[in-house]
Every structure is written in structure tokens, then in C-alpha cells.
Amino acid sequence: MQDIADKLGISKGTVSLVLSGKAKGSRVSEEMCLKVKQTADEMNYYPNEIARSLSLGMTMSIGVIVTDISNEFFGNLTFHIQERAKKYGYTVIITNTNESLEEFNNAVTILLNKQIDGIIFVPVAGGQKIVEKIMKRHLPMVQIDRYFPDIKSSYIIVDNYKISVEVTELLIKKGYRRIAAVCYDINLNALTERRQGYIDALNRYELLDPALIKNINYADQEEEIKRAIIDLKNNPNKVDAIFFCSRRVFITGVKYMHKEGIKIPEEMEVVCFDKIDSFSIANIPINYIEQPIKKMGEKAVDILMEQINGANDITQYVFDAEIKHFS
């Protein structure tokens, strides 16, 4: 900037005005404007956003913390967040927690230090203390996919409970009576609500059989899911349908259903929580629950931007998921 000012024999300030588009209102002569822009081009000038950020006190970037970007759901979610942020002229810095508290903490620290203007994050179980760091800084934030009930902030979630009730009722209405559920045993509202929805729906019809609820330990899931499937197959009182409470569980579960020779849907129907973009290779009918990922991501950005622009209200969106059918 100094260089181009020198070359034209004018001052740095003027150059800044022109280049940052604040030369309107006849602040700077047309002629000068043109000259400046031209020389900037010639000298192949690129603004230093870091300096700009330091001076302005804002970075035009937001942080996004997800569990694992290679996961189909979060991959999609971050994609939509990014695309939306682009529209606001914002850049996104994504980090993964891998569901680890330590990594969650690191991510938050790094992002805060990088002076991001706001943050969208998927909470990690037990991370309340960490979130308070964000709040202390009065940094705009929105929780997504999950939330800490005791933290007063904006969030975007899906009504996991409601849709789980609905899908279970759908199975009941289809005539199934022996409906199993395979879920992670993780203590996160997004997950426990799915199980609870299933339980409550079955209870309402007096169809609940606790033996049909399979809680899976995350670390040892392959083995545990396998055992669950075998167990369900061997249940003396034939099982009709299985509700898989998340994507990964579904994939592994169906794999062992195939291995055990369980015919889908003739012997058992299946429900998958979340859409998988390769359902079509399975050649079986699949009931699935689709979350409005795009809407969630976009809304999260919209809310965050409002906060960045000064809004103080906390906004909490609970979207409805949808039951769909693939065949």
C-alpha cells in the first residue's frame, strides 16, 4: 500500500480509502481512484487481511466445530454452513473434536485466539466448562445438532424425540408388534431422545419389551452390534422390525442382518435414523429419517450473523425431521 502510494506520490490513507471502496461520495477524485486501482493491479497488490483484521477488530471468519468432518452428516452440515457463510462474505474455519473433550477444548482455544467473529459448534459431552470460555468473551455462538440444556444460548436442533415416536408408531400401524431398537449408549440428548421416543411410543401401545432394546458401546460397536443382531434373530418371539438410531449403527446392523440371512423386509423391516446417499446399492426397502441438514446449517449461519451484527436475543430452533421411504 505504501509502495503504491509512493509510486503515485500520494498518501497511504488515500490508497486505503480507494481500495476498500470507501472513496464514494466524492471523497476522492474519480481520476485518482482509477489511477490507484490501476497501479494496484499492476503492482499486483493483495490486501493483507491480517493487518486489516487487527485494525478493524474483526476477522470475517467464523469457527465451526464438529465431531468429525468425514462423517456424512457433518460433512453435509459443514458444507451448507460454508456455502451460506460465503454469501455473507465470511470464511469458515472447521475443526474436529472426534468426540474428545480435550480436542474440543483445544479447538475452542485456537478459534478464540484466532479472533473469530462467531462460532457454531456441536457440543461434546461434558464440555460445559469449555463453552463458558466462549460466553465469557461474549462471542456470538450457536450450538448445533445437540445442546447443553443448562447453557443459555442459541441452538439449532431436530426434534429427535418426536420423530422417533412417529417412526415407531408408523411401524406399529404397519402391523409390527415386536419392534427392536439398536442405539449407542452415549449420554447425549440427541441420542437418548431417540431411544426414549421409541420407548414411549411402544409403551403407549403396551408393546415394549426391554429385551429388544440394544444399547451399543461406541468403542466396541462392531462386535456389540453383531451380537445384538444375532440375539434379536434368536429371540423366541420373532422380531418384526429394527429401529437403528444412527447411520453407522444401521450400516453395521444391516451388514450382520445380511450375514445372518435375515430377509429384509420379509422377515424384518428396518429404519435408519439419517439418510445415507448410497441407500440405492442395498436393493431393500428402507424407512429412514431425514434431517433438514441444509436448513439447519443455513439457519445456524443466519442466526450467528444476526448476533455478530448486534442482535442480543438468543434463538432456539427445533426443526422437524421427516420420515421417508427408500425402495
Next chain:
Amino acid sequence: MQDIADKLGISKGTVSLVLSGKAKGSRVSEEMCLKVKQTADEMNYYPNEIARSLSLGMTMSIGVIVTDISNEFFGNLTFHIQERAKKYGYTVIITNTNESLEEFNNAVTILLNKQIDGIIFVPVAGGQKIVEKIMKRHLPMVQIDRYFPDIKSSYIIVDNYKISVEVTELLIKKGYRRIAAVCYDINLNALTERRQGYIDALNRYELLDPALIKNINYADQEEEIKRAIIDLKNNPNKVDAIFFCSRRVFITGVKYMHKEGIKIPEEMEVVCFDKIDSFSIANIPINYIEQPIKKMGEKAVDILMEQINGANDITQYVFDAEIKHFS
């Protein structure tokens, strides 16, 4: 920092020394060190990385440009890039091009302006001019997954040609004679080489039948793939196997094979270029080609870091993919 200096009645410089860990070598008294660290804690001090970056002339972030982060392959790739970068203390800024030249250009500009220390990117067809901007700045860079042959820089790719020859030969050795290929018609080396490998292998055995090569237009893929499958099914001279040149094409292709009632593998075997983490829901044997995504991502970061640390040599890695079998 000033605040904590004031509070202790010492100077900003000293505080900086301590907090950035440069107080070793008895530069600052033990006692002072402790006091500073303590007050920093109490006052809940967080370093401003932006100011630090400006002063240091480096940001400790690298840019990553991929086609689309919600794509399974790129999702995995960026995940591994991030995890590796973490180890070096680096943050990653990811952007998507959606295969658009304009977005590619924007991404590069934004990243350059943000003063990233290096960049890893998946080139977009026709983007040579844009890449030159990066080179002009002498910014460390490495191309990944694809590369511009006429640009002299580091890259990490997979030998698409070789593995395609191998997988085709495998099919031939299995006894198949009528082997089809379904590929995008996009003009990118990563893709054309797959088709060429298939062609050359078949030619070598005098088994090539041009009618069995189906080139798919990206924009209209669903319909075109459907037609391709029907066409292959109706070929008077029964088709034995199909080589799907990429993930999406495979998913759609298999879907229509199911719809057309083509039995896999009894009537036709299938090959998928790329691994899909939900193969197991398909319950069919699948030959697939697995790229060493993790190694690719990590190596890209390693190379980039060497360059950032001053290495001038350009490093070009061509990894081998592997043929695997799912059943």
C-alpha cells in the same frame, strides 16, 4: 498484555517473553515468570493470534481447497489433512470449489489475502492461470488428487492408469470377456486415465468393444447412467462385468442394475473406483479400488511443512491404489 504488565509494574516486552515461552536461558527471573503466568491466568488472558501473525509474518494456518467437502472422498481427505496439520500446530481453512472456476478463483484470493502459510488444493479444470497467482507469491503449495501437468510444483496423486489396468486384467483373469466401463466424460487426468487403463488392458487381450464404453455427462448423470445400464443389459452379446470409474457412478449404476433385475455377481460383476463405507448394506460382492487417502493427506501436509520450513525442492508422489474385494 499491557494490562498484565501494568498490574505487575513491568514492561510489555517482558510479559511477551514469558508468555511466548522465550524466557528460557535465564532471560527472565524464575520468580517473574511465575508471577506473569499467574496473573495471565487470573486476568484470563488469551493471546491475540492476529496481532501475533501480523508481527511474525506467519499465520500458522494453511488453506485447503477441495471440490466438495460433503463428498466422502474429500471429506476423508480433508479430515486426515487436518489431523496431520494439528500435529504441526497448524490450523486448516477449508474451501469448496464445487468444480467451478470462479469459486476456485475466489477461494485462492481469499486464502492468499488471509496470509496463509501454504496451500493444498485439488485443481479445477482450466485453473492454471489461477494457480499462477499462488506461484507468484512463492507460497508453498501442493496439488492433490489431480494436477496440472504444465505446472511445476509438488503433487500427490494416485496412479489411476496403473490400477485401472490391473483391475481390468483381474477381471479378464477371472474369465470375463465382455467388460464394460461407465465413466464421466470430464477432461481431468484422474478420470481419463481410468478409462484409458481399462481400454489399454482390454486391447492387450483383444477384448475391447467400444460399445461397452459408456461416457456419462456429469450434469445429466442419473438419466445417462440409467440408459447405459439398460443398454448394457440389452447388448446381444452378454456383458460380464462393469467397471464404474467413480463412486457416484457406481451408486447410481448399481441402483439401476437392481431395478433392471441384473443379478450381481451371477450375471455381471461390478468394480467400484473408490471405497464406500456402506458397501456392507448392499449384500453383494464388490471389487473396489481403495486409494490410500490417509497417506495422501498426511504426505501432502508433510511436504507442505517442509516447504514452509524452507525446502525448495518440488516433491511429486504417485501412490499406488489397491484392489480390494468386499463380500
Next chain:
DNA sequence: ATGAAAGCGCTAACAT
């Protein structure tokens, strides 16, 4: 062992 001050590249308020 610690202080003082310049400088990183830009913005913005104030002068002219």
C-alpha cells in the same frame, strides 16, 4: 534481568 521503542499493514479520525 528488564525496559523502551520500532514495526508488522492496515484503518479512521482529524487536519489541511
Next chain:
DNA sequence: ATGTTAGCGCTTTCAT
């Protein structure tokens, strides 16, 4: 319409 200057928060060299 343009110039001058202080300052953003930190690092680092040179003094003390």
C-alpha cells in the same frame, strides 16, 4: 480532495 497520524496487540532488537 488528500495528507497525517495514532493505534490495533504482539515481537524483537537494542539499551540499560
